[in-house]
Amino acid sequence: MISVAIVVLLSSCFYSDFGTATATDTITSSQFIRDPESIISSGSKFKLGFFSPDGNFTNRYIGIWYNKGGSANKTVVWVANRNKPLIDSSGIFTISEDGNLVVLNGKKQVHWSSNVSSLANNSNTRAQLLDSGNLVLHDNISQVSIWDSFQEPTDTFYSEMKVSTDLRTGKKVQLTSWRSLSNPSIGSFSAGLDSFTIPEVFIWINGTRPYWRSGPWNGRYFIGIPDMNSVYLDGFNLGEDHQKGTRYLTFAFADNDVFFALTPQGNLEERAWVDGKAHLKIYFFYPTNDCDVYGKCGAFGSCNSQKIPICSCLLGFEPKNAEDWNRGNWSGG
Structure with missing residues (x-):
């Protein structure tokens, strides 16, 4: 870890939830979870369950988060039904008849599926949350992985x-x-x-x-x-x-x-658990300044974040569009 980095306490991306966790790390057709239940990986590093980003239960999602930072806070690392939220707390996360993992609403309508083809039936699959944070769908007969969240x-x-x-x-x-x-x-x-x-x-x-x-x-x-x-x-x-x-x-x-x-906002941030793994800090983020943005000053342009304006033309060149350039749009070069 870098001690000389700019360190910023991470105050966003924590979400409230007070669901109960089961002792298992596995989902089957008969051992599923209902909102607000959850499961925990064997080493208690990650938890999978239902959550609401804004904490008001308007939209509900199935996600994986670090099992740290206090019971009322979570740092979500993966979301199943990210583009099709549940609109109430009637959701179920289970194995469907075709053997796929599914998020269902109270009317048994599918909001998300692992969408693996050529599965025989639900008795042949189970899903396990690993301590790596990976959710893996196994074939019970061959004992091989047929889908995992790391691939999505x-x-x-x-x-x-x-x-x-x-x-x-x-x-x-x-x-x-x-x-x-x-x-x-x-x-x-x-x-x-x-x-x-x-x-x-x-x-x-x-x-x-x-x-x-x-x-x-x-x-x-x-x-x-x-x-x-x-x-x-x-x-x-x-x-x-x-x-x-x-x-x-x-x-x-x-x-x-x-x-x-x-x-x-498009920043790739390096984050780490600190203070006894109770808090998150941001150690680095990329791009670090406007000059790191790809093609910020366009062709034959030079960028210097310490100058105002940050963009200038290389020697022997002039702005392609002076009006855009004066408005701070330098991408045309």
Whole structure:
């Protein structure tokens, strides 16, 4: 952990809930949870259950959160029905007849499904919440994993998870921001690994437009992140799964209470539990200033966050559109 970093107490993204937790870490067709019940991973690190972001029970979601910070607060790392909330407290989280995990309302209408095809019946599957924070759907006969929440992340990247890119199709396992602090539906920003010859981490706006990049991976760290060489040495690992045709990024720090979250404003924040694991702090965030924003000053423009205005043209060039430039829109170069 970096002692010289700017440290900010994290006061947002905590949500109130007073549901009861069962002793099990498993969901089956006969062992399901109703709002406001929850389950806890075997080592008590994570909890899964129903929550409301604004605490007023208007919208209800199934999520996973750290089992820390006090019983009335939660730091949500994954949301199932993020785009289709329940509108009351009649929700159920269970295994359906086709063997998939489902979120149902009081009328048994599906608000979310793990959506795995070719499952025989519900007696052959069970879901388990692991101490890694991963929710895994198992086939009871083969004992193999057939779906897990790490493959469909929300806004949080934590230890043992892999963000990846399929080198053949370009399909990504990536983070997607919440729309706002009170609305976990998919927001404007996403973050993941780009499939260039030399990999980089990108934050995108609306899925395609670059907003920030880490700089290329040099075999040990991303060269565009200041101090990563000394800070994260041996923490991150970039690898390839040749059988699946994917390239992936994962991390493991000595302090396993470190994680990264993509905010609704497009910042990728490093967060960690401190003070006896009762509070969260933000240690780093990217982009760190306006000049870190991809293409802020456009082609042949130079950015200096210490100057006003921050953008200027390189020697021998002038603004492409002087009116836009004077209004502070420098992206045209």
